[in-house]
Amino acid sequence: MTTVLGLYNYWIVVVLMMIGLYIVIANGNLVKKIIGLNIFQTSVFIFYISLGKVDGGTAPILVEGVELYSNPLTHVLILTAIVVSLATTALGLAIVVRIKEAYGSIEEEEIQIKDNKEC
Amino acid sequence: MMDMVIGIGSALCLLLGSFLCLSGGIGIIRFPDFYTRMHAAGVSDTLAASMILIGLMLQNPEMIVMMKLVMILLMTLFISPTASHAIAKAAMNSGLQPLLVQAETKTGDKSSHL
């Protein structure tokens, strides 16, 4: 029972990661692929944060009379990672927009068909 | 004495707020069409939020926390009706009819056919 409770978070992370991966692999739509990528990223964020959580600890802002804090290092890593994920998402979406303008479609297969025709 | 009154008051506010929230949640599931759901969400949002925030305010003596709570309260009071208004207006403009109007036009059509 304790192992189940102790590892519950990681399992959720794994499931989320699987879902994200599945979307990225199986969906043809490029926007949806980016959303899948976002889910994948979030699962990694949650993984790091749950690594840094300490039982009975509180947020790592020093106050008097509190001894135990959660791990600030993972928070720092993820904080920057989130902003970078925003940047990558924006870049990805920009590329999607350009693809739409160039091919008239954002479905993977249609783009492939068009590419083959041109060759 | 004063403490007890404040404690009871905050507990009452919190309970009332939770109850309103729950009723709003049930409403948003059970109501038949968009505008009635909108009503459930809007009403419960505003009143329940202010009830819970007031309950929290009563629990806390510190000044800065109080200020922040007041700010949140003001913002919810500003934002939530505005957002509801905007959504309802957009829905109306896009041609989404309330259930009642839909029913009336349908019966009207039938009677004219008959």
Next chain:
Amino acid sequence: MLIAATVAMLVVMALTIIRGFLGPTFYDRILAVNMFGTKTVLLISLLGFVMGRPEFLDIAIVYALINFISVIGVLRFSNSPVFKHDIQEKDSGENSS
């Protein structure tokens, strides 16, 4: 009491998510997102008190603001021609059913 309110909030959030899934029209979904945002604000203020760290209230303020901005953004972009077209289709589909 705080715990009870928190649990109530969680239940309401679950209900709202269900509406977000089902929502026949997309205005229902927007409504669900909006309500979900308000409930999150309340949940976070409650959590701050439950954990005894009222500094969390800053986050609640951000939520309130961001929620408003995203709802307005959604409505703004739902006015674009692509969406208009789709709504009409969807509406006619619903009426016929």
Next chain:
Amino acid sequence: MAFLVCVAIAIVRLKDLFAVAMLAGIYGLLSASLFVSMDAVDVAFTEASVGAGISTLLMLTTIAMTGRSEKTSGHKPLLALTVVCVTGALLIYATLDMPSYGDVNSAANLHVVQRYLNDSFMEIGVENIVTSVLASYRGFDTFGEVVVIFTAGIGVLALLSFSRREKDDSEIDSINESMHEEHLVVRIVSKILIPFILLFALYVQFHGDFGPGGGFQAGVIFAAAIILYAMLFGMSVARRVINQSFVQLFAAVGVLLYGGVGVVSMLSGGNFLDYNVLAADPVAGQHLGILLIELGVGIAVAMVVIIIFFNFASRIGFSSEGDKL
């Protein structure tokens, strides 16, 4: 937690991209509240403003440009499913070795972290350890992140900014005007709110030493206020208020401010980004350094997000024009 999985599964199932984007918004809010419950206040702050706000908006703009419905793909998902399941099974097998949730003695919580927790207040004098680690101990990393964001901004600019036609603007404007007549209430409320949002962004920026907050979050909130303005009052009005070249200049200024602090500290005898030498007293020097680089981060992030959004949004008019032709 289980909520998250449900939302994610629903995202897989739904074909309507608009609904998917809405659910992605809910997903962002949900993961942020999860972060709050796991004590990661700063992370929740960032996720709230980024995941729930800005990235949802960007997705919506993209969907508005590229069309809403998704076609069912022909190829079989069976292969993908097996790959994913195998990966998942391996990962779950790997979690059996992980320390259990909330363990004080897990490897991640033992090494350098104790030093941060115990000594950072003495060395830096900032209550919020996340800020001190972010800006001082790991200043190099953060500099790298800022440069990455700046590069992404340049990338979006390069991809989307060309062939913006002035005459389209006037047409879009007329559409916007007719639309905004209807949005009177929202406009007035936003007019009241926008100054508060800007003020709050500044509060977050400078209060980052004592509470949750800092340059990244403040930048995003600041940008959000301006995005709200741009959405309600039309793109060209916003472009008149906020000059594009000015924004681009300041994005660079933000990054340079960060780098400049590093160079100054190097010139005055320390290492790159070593703030101790910036003032007579090391702690005061740290304070000054953190303040400056947080400012740099804030400016850079805000301006990059504004650039990204403006380019996306002014593209909408362009591509819908293209569709008509």
